[in-house]
Amino acid sequence: MKVRYFPGCTLKNRAKDLDTYAYRSAEALGITPEEIENWQCCGGVFTTARDEVATKLASVRALKDASDSNLPLVTVCSACHNVIKQTNHAMQTNKEFSDKVNRYLEADGGYNGEAEVYHYLEMLRDLVGFEKVKERVVNSLKGKKIAAYYGCLLLRPHKVMRMDDPENPTVMEDLLRALGADAVVYARRNECCGGYISVESPDAAKKNANAILENAKAAGAEMIITACPLCKYNLVKNGADIPVVYFTELLAEALGVKGEPNET
């Protein structure tokens, strides 16, 4: 099965692991991710100003590309996914916004939110199926105590993202179990890592990151997985003493397609 794939800027720089292993794993699971040609930055943050158009145009282009090729659009970075999914929702529900965007884009046929957007985790759950993932595991992660860290952007706002219960999510734990690992469930798995506040007020970010790390370790975690480059940055920078890796890396390892590491 083919999907259109939107990697995002960070995945071509600091978060190469997230990208590379997503590719390798997808292929091992029979999915062919086709990277959208000339994709541009998603905008980074979905601005809540309803009349703001310019920062959302790149997302619309990616969405239109998927819609034109009649394939689902798959993203893997939490932040990109959040922006693209929210933009798509705005295109579906806010006529004034979509009219304005379409006037800017002047694209053939216009675009009104027809594309289907999947996060890579949703793709694994809904398009591939965790049962199938389980069947393809060659290096089981049996005995490894791994905690999933969701952060904020992956699941919120729930009304738009519609991925999992933002307060009691299970999708990453279900993935961990499919890979054979012991999923460590801990309370702070959906708390904010500090996000961009680490630029302005590093202490505040440090406090948040530490609370998350301590809570995960107290619950017995030996490793943390995440889908978000910024979450990983904050956890690692603020002194994580257990490994923090992207979920795709763990997936590739379990599927036996990890191969050569990226040069970073």
Next chain:
Amino acid sequence: MQRVGVFVCWCGSNIAGTVDVQAVSEALKNEPGVVFSANYQYMCSQAGQEMIKTAVKEHHLTGIVVCSCSPRMHEATFRKTAVAAGLNPYMVEIANIREQCSWVHKDVTAGTEKAIILGKAAIAKVNLNTPLTPGESPVTKRALVIGGGIAGIQTALDIADAGFPVDVVEKQPTIGGKMAQLDKTFPTLDCAACILTPKMVDVAQNDKIRIFSYSEVTDVRGFVGNFDVTIKKKARFVKEDVCTGCGACVEKCPMKKIPNEFNLGMDNRHAIYIPFAQAVPKVATIDPDACNMLKNGKCGICSKVCAAGAIDYKQKDEIIEETYGAIVVATGFNPISMEKFDEYAYSQSKDVITSLEFERLTNAAGPTAGMLVRPSDGKHPHTLVFVQCVGSRCESCAEKGKEYCSKICCMYTAKHAMLTRDKYPDTEVYVFYVDVRTPGKNFDEFYRRAVEEYGVKYVKGMVGKIVPEGDKLKVQASDLIANKQLHLDADLVVLAAAIEPDHSARPLATMLTASMDTNDFFTEAHPKLRPVESPTAGVFLSGTCQGPKDIPETVSQAGAAASKVIGLLVKDKLTGNPCVAIANELTCNGCSSCERVCPYGAISYLDKEFRMPDRTTKIRRVASVNPAVCQGCGACTVACPSGAMDLNGFMNNQIMAEVDAICK
């Protein structure tokens, strides 16, 4: 040919504002059969009705069309007028030109045109009307109350007080319901048991009331005045009429680690048990899933110690069949499961409890004899956090909570907080709320006392997360008024869980063909004017099965339901609805399609002899409708492949004539 009179109502400006009533009565004058047409300001008024009566006499009318409001509003009125004028009441047709026309249109031209069309359709129909005569059915003077909580108890007592026999069916081993589990009641703080248990005793001692405890309704057939009900009395392995409730069996039972439902699993009971000291009936019940004797035949101690010889390990479920004139639903509520709200760590810490568990924890007859301690370590809690609206008013999380307000939580939380501060002045008590809703007699005064006299700290904002760390519960919340995040270390957290209808309500509603809303609360016949009646005739609603309610409201509604039941049971006969299905035996081929779709079980089959054209005799299977059971829903007329089923008052040819008139 009918002689039809048309009466167009203005309904003040309700109709006349958007419909040119003069034009309507003029236009309808020339319809087939119409010999008289007029309009008037208020057709339902005394003068309007007189106008109809006079016209019937002067113009020898045989049919009446009233263009007015919905037939739900005034069809009965105009039928009475027809009777007073000497006509059969079913010779009246209503064209709804208010709800379905003037109220929904703004343009007078379009509104008038539509009103004329609706009038034409009614005229086409009344031309084909035939006089109908309703049958009569007797009323069985006995009521059934389903549910033995405070709602069912009050309804049963009130019906019995009027002299009618009542049966109460309760699925638990004792009546009493949720109220029996409560500690104190707001806003007067009298003890729940002190006011409830005398009523339970009254029920037990009333010779008009029979209690079927540990029993369930499994089937309901029939109709208002004559419901045939099957009740399954589950085997309790104890002879109810022999057991004295002495409790010797309970003391000696070796299986003593069974979670006690009455205390919400906060302590244990034995395999043979009496739920609580004031249980009614006060007889023991054996839990078949826990009893060694019933599971593998090894034990039998309770039988040996029972001086009365009441233990019967071979007891079987008993099926009781009884006929009732009226049924009252009083199935009550339950707090929702906290499973989907694990952000509050209910499954992670024993010290996060629900409000109902808090009631047991502070109840003198509860698992701690009323000592407020942490369930985890038995220590006295110093900081308590109450979280309101857990699962209530969940607009953004409807898939895990409820969109409605559970109504009782604000008041019982104020009560819990106040009583905690009163009994343990060393405590710090926080209440997190979305809104504080206290409309009720002396309710707001009560809440203010909690804040002003007892120093309960009310914080507007929701708790976002509770993290158990060490022996503390880290509470993360927002204070919306101070606009800041709060972090508290609590010893005990109490969740005000939303309430939902008992799970037995949905299958019961199906048995009763009583309607429910999307939240599984029973629907009332009219939200304002018929609040204790179900739209299904003979089925009445009492207590929280109809919507969240506190005790005073439940008791008022229970009394109201009882008075409606009494009003029904004093009648000797009920006039039926003549608009029932009829089968044309000549075209019926006995295929059973109609029987399968009939929700009331009104259709059966007869083997009937028919004379064939060649003078032979043939026995054919044909449908036969019981007019006393048929509710006139019309499902069979649609299902019948040969068009043999028809509905009095809504005959196929009448409906087609209406459609033709509209499409002309």
